[in-house]
Amino acid sequence: MPLQITGALGDSDLIRLPWELPLEQWPQRHLVDLPRGISRHVVRFARLSGKVYAIKEISERYAKREYQLLWDLARLDAPAVEPIAYVTGREEGLDAALITRHLQFSLPYRAVMSGTLRPDTLTRLLDALAVLLVRLHLNGFFWGDCSLSNTLFRRDAGAFAAYLVDAETGEMHPMISEGQRAADIDSAHTNIFGEMLDLEAGGLLDPSIDPMNTAEDVVNRYHRLWSEITQDEIIEEVDWHRVEQRIRRLNLLGFDVAEMMVRRKVGTGRLIVRPKVVDSGHHQRRLLRLTGLDAEENQARRMLNDLDGFRVAKGLRHEDEAIVAHRWLAEVFQPTVATIPAELRGKLETAQLFHEILDHRWFLSEAAGGDVGLSTAVQSYVDNVLVFKPEEKALLPAEPSTTDPQ
Structure with a gap:
């Protein structure tokens, strides 16, 4: 069978990679050294035309299956890595390969925990x-192997955003069953307990962190979020404000309410209310619609708060929201980003950079007893914080020479 690459190829150079060799033997000139999570398969990162791809050796059956599942998740706008192609027909004895696009600014959990993990x-x-597991379940996706190792994390304001990176054991359904949810939760508990024990053995876990309590904690967090999103609520007809409160709580968690199902409880004056919750990204979508900026959910929330503060400070309460957003972009966001020296902008994603500047301004203002202003905060942040931060974006090496440095 001849070599075949199937997928949405955007880079013709992919066909020129040394597919006749096992990934472990690929020449270094094709590769980029990036943090890798624990995987039962060989994974390497290749750079082509300034883009970075993750390549995983896996059997042909599972390469095709995982590629399709990742595309299904992409169509649903679920948080997962982007599939590019799968490769079959390599030299005899070699597995197929799955190609995905490297998620910029993302880190495996062990890289996030580069020092002793704080609680x-x-x-x-x-x-x-x-949140990732809930979002996947809302989309009808059964993961089958939920773990920290199968997840990539990106900084999202003061929190993290999680992305599925391994769909090998996944299944897509019109709606996930209670049994499938229970199985995913059980595998998450088992896997996370093992990962915490592994960190503990390596001296990377704070003594105050108990591995079993941690595994149970993530399960409890999942159940609380799932209940908030899916449970029925019984209210008196006069207490409709409780529905509005619940919608606000869901919005704060990043989920939109598409519609409400309301029915009267037989023989009473009570209503049974169930919100139809769509995938998370409430603040992301609002920010993108108003400004064209694409950010993580918590970053978007923080930027929208700043935009709302700008509206009040400029006396624009009654102005059209789109006009206010345009002014905020031109007068606040763009000048702030432009002030950062070009050689330092790659240290953090732009939205995260802006968030940290806002945080720095708040701390300086608290210490000074009054607002220090954005320009002062930016200069202080650059001089005292940003220059000491590690590069979170993959800084690619210079273009390789034509000689093979094997």
Whole structure:
């Protein structure tokens, strides 16, 4: 069978990679060194035309299956890595390969925990994983192997956003069953307990963190979120404000309410209310609609708060929201980003950079007893914080020479 690459190819150079060799033997000139999570398969990162791709060796059956599942998730706008192609017909004895686009600014959980893991960092990771699992279940996706190892994390304001990176054991259904949910929750509990024990053995876990309690904690977080999103609520007809309160709570969690199902409870004056919740991204969508900026959910919430503060400060309460957003972009966001030296902008994603500047301004203002202003905050942040931060974006090496440095 001849070599065949199937997928949405945007880079013709993919066919020129040394597919006749096992991934472990690929010349270094084709590869980029990036943090990798724990995987039972060989995974390498390749750079082509300034883009980075993750390549995983896997059997042909599972390469095709995982590629299709990732495309299904992409069509649903679920948080997962982007599939590019799968490769079959390699040299005899070699597995097929799955190609996905590397998620910029993302890190495996072990890279996030590069030092001793603090309890607050772990809490944010578990929150992100619980939200990811809920989002997948709302889309009818059964993961089958939920774990920190099969997840990538991106910083999202003061929290993290989680992305599925391994769909090998997944299944897509019109609606997930209670049994499938229970199985996913059970595998998450087992896997996370094992991962915490592994970190503990390596001296990377704070002594105050108990592995079993941590595994149970993520399950409890999942159940609380799932209940908030899906449970019926019984209210008196006069208490309709409770429905509005619930919608606000869901919005704060990042979920939109598409419609409400309301029915009267027989023989009473009570109503049974069930919100139809659509996928998360309430603040992301509002920010994108108003400004064209694409950010993570918590970053978007913070930027919208700043936009709302700008509206009040400029006396624009009654102005059209789109006009206010345009002015905020031109007068606040764009000038702030432009002030950052070009050589430092790659350290953080732009939305995260802006969020951290706002945080820095708040701390400086608290210390000074009054608002220090954005320009002062930016300069202080660059001089005292940003220059000391590690690069979170993959800084690619210079273009390789024509010689093979094997």
